[in-house]
Amino acid sequence: MTDKKLKTEPYKGVRDFYPEDMAIQRYIFDMWSKTAESFGYERYDASILEPSDLYKSKGAENAEIINDQSYTFIDRGEREVTLRPEMTPTIARMVAGRRRELKFPLRWYSIPNLFRYERPQRGRLREHWQLNCDMFGGDDYSADVEIIALAYQTLINFGATPDMFEIQVNDRALMTRLYTAIGVNESAISAITKLNDKRNKIDTETYRNELVSIVNDETLAEEIIIMLDKSDEQTDVIVGLAELGINNVVFNKSLARGFDYYTDTVFEIFDKSGENNRSLLGGGRYDNLTQMFDNDPISGIGFGMGDVTMRDFLETHKLLPSHLKTTAPTLIIIPTDSALNLEAQKIAQFLRSRDIRVTTDIGTKKLGKKITDAADRGVIYAIIVGENEIKSNHFTLKNLEHNSEENGNIDELSTIIITNKK
RNA sequence: GCGAUUAUCGUAUAACGCUAUUACUCCGGUUUGUGGUACCGGUUAUCUGGGUUCGAUUCCCAGUAGUCGCCCCA
Numbered sequence: 001m002t003d004k005k006l007k008t009e010p011y012k013g014v015r016d017f018y019p020e021d022m023a024i025q026r027y028i029f030d031m032w033s034k035t036a037e038s039f040g041y042e043r044y045d046a047s048i049l050e051p052s053d054l055y056k057s058k059g060a061e062n063a064e065i066i067n068d069q070s071y072t073f074i075d076r077g078e079r080e081v082t083l084r085p086e087m088t089p090t091i092a093r094m095v096a097g098r099r100r101e102l103k104f105p106l107r108w109y110s111i112p113n114l115f116r117y118e119r120p121q122r123g124r125l126r127e128h129w130q131l132n133c134d135m136f137g138g139d140d141y142s143a144d145v146e147i148i149a150l151a152y153q154t155l156i157n158f159g160a161t162p163d164m165f166e167i168q169v170n171d172r173a174l175m176t177r178l179y180t181a182i183g184v185n186e187s188a189i190s191a192i193t194k195l196n197d198k199r200n201k202i203d204t205e206t207y208r209n210e211l212v213s214i215v216n217d218e219t220l221a222e223e224i225i226i227m228l229d230k231s232d233e234q235t236d237v238i239v240g241l242a243e244l245g246i247n248n249v250v251f252n253k254s255l256a257r258g259f260d261y262y263t264d265t266v267f268e269i270f271d272k273s274g275e276n277n278r279s280l281l282g283g284g285r286y287d288n289l290t291q292m293f294d295n296d297p298i299s300g301i302g303f304g305m306g307d308v309t310m311r312d313f314l315e316t317h318k319l320l321p322s323h324l325k326t327t328a329p330t331l332i333i334i335p336t337d338s339a340l341n342l343e344a345q346k347i348a349q350f351l352r353s354r355d356i357r358v359t360t361d362i363g364t365k366k367l368g369k370k371i372t373d374a375a376d377r378g379v380i381y382a383i384i385v386g387e388n389e390i391k392s393n394h395f396t397l398k399n400l401e402h403n404s405e406e407n408g409n410i411d412e413l414s415t416i417i418i419t420n421k422k
Numbered sequence: 423g424c425g426a427u428u429a430u431c432g433u434a435u436a437a438c439g440c441u442a443u444u445a446c447u448c449c450g451g452u453u454u455g456u457g458g459u460a461c462c463g464g465u466u467a468u469c470u471g472g473g474u475u476c477g478a479u480u481c482c483c484a485g486u487a488g489u490c491g492c493c494c495c496a
Contacts, residue, residue: 012487068423068494069495086496087496088496114496116496119491120488258496259495337455366453366455368456375458382456384455386455398456400458
């Protein structure tokens, strides 16, 4: 215990964002919000802490998720709290809380960080950020079309082409009708849905056997398989998307989604490269969720897309810009001697009033080294400050990108920087 | 919770069982006030604990950690 040094690694399954990582993160977030806002969605947020009850009332099906895969603890006031594992219950809570004063249809988005306690692997960490877009009070199928179009447009705005991904759509209400029509017991439907979720991971025989054991009827099982494989559905949503020019869409009767609160449309988008087998985003319609707060049902539809899978996708398809904007300052003031450090700070302070991002190098390295370091950081301009410059009030502005110089007093030089910026 | 796989300077890597390579970074110098090139020099590493062996980075066992997959999916 005495001299044991701490590790510098972050906690399991979470990430540090050094400036170069943060530049990527900001790029992704900026594109997300730009796209969501272009569809008229307004930004909201909430605390990462929620009472655990919020996730429990969705039904016993989620017991495992809440008990085993969430960060849940008792606070000092004996309350059970959970680090939010998803955003949908939160937005349902917020919307239900103001249902009388909000204008519907309501379009909101957020980029929350979410937590899940589980084993980290590709595309899945313990903390991730997720673009969440939701519409409340849009009952018409065109709301479904819009929300999927928004998801689609997000990827397009990153430079993706439609052949890089595939939108898979299913409809729970429709599936219930189809199952019922061929005589499937209603209680068996959710078990079948769950089985379908892993259909592409198990072989045909295993799938068939499990299906038989669910419905207890070989003939019926065969009928179900025939029904599922007949995927020529042209639903309103798919037709509507085609009207908007979105054609990389398939109807997948086996598409499940984990949550029970989805009622009708469910959808996911998959990377077609084969390198990222996790879905890029998923969502659906949940028409009854606000009823856990109130008897008034408000229809909702939305999706979430994670930053981890998003970044994997962008890297796989080489869509990340090579030069991302960093937060490096525009200008650096370099004193030739540490006795002049304060002079440098004074000049910097003045230039900040001109709305220039400026810092100083008050280190002890040699002048040449300071200039090299500044260029490496991505700083564009440098002003060297020595005795001569201060005496003559005549400075040299070095452009580190173009290797050029300009002379003048600080006022004149700041004008050059401001002019070039435009 | 289960399985597979990996663990060497800050990073990335090399090393028939004989105390460790190379590159980049970093620090210093060539250049005591003007950068990105070049040259020279330098600091820094075998995850932890056992075992086999004359001798272990190398082989074996356990632990720990990472990665990938399963489960589950937010």
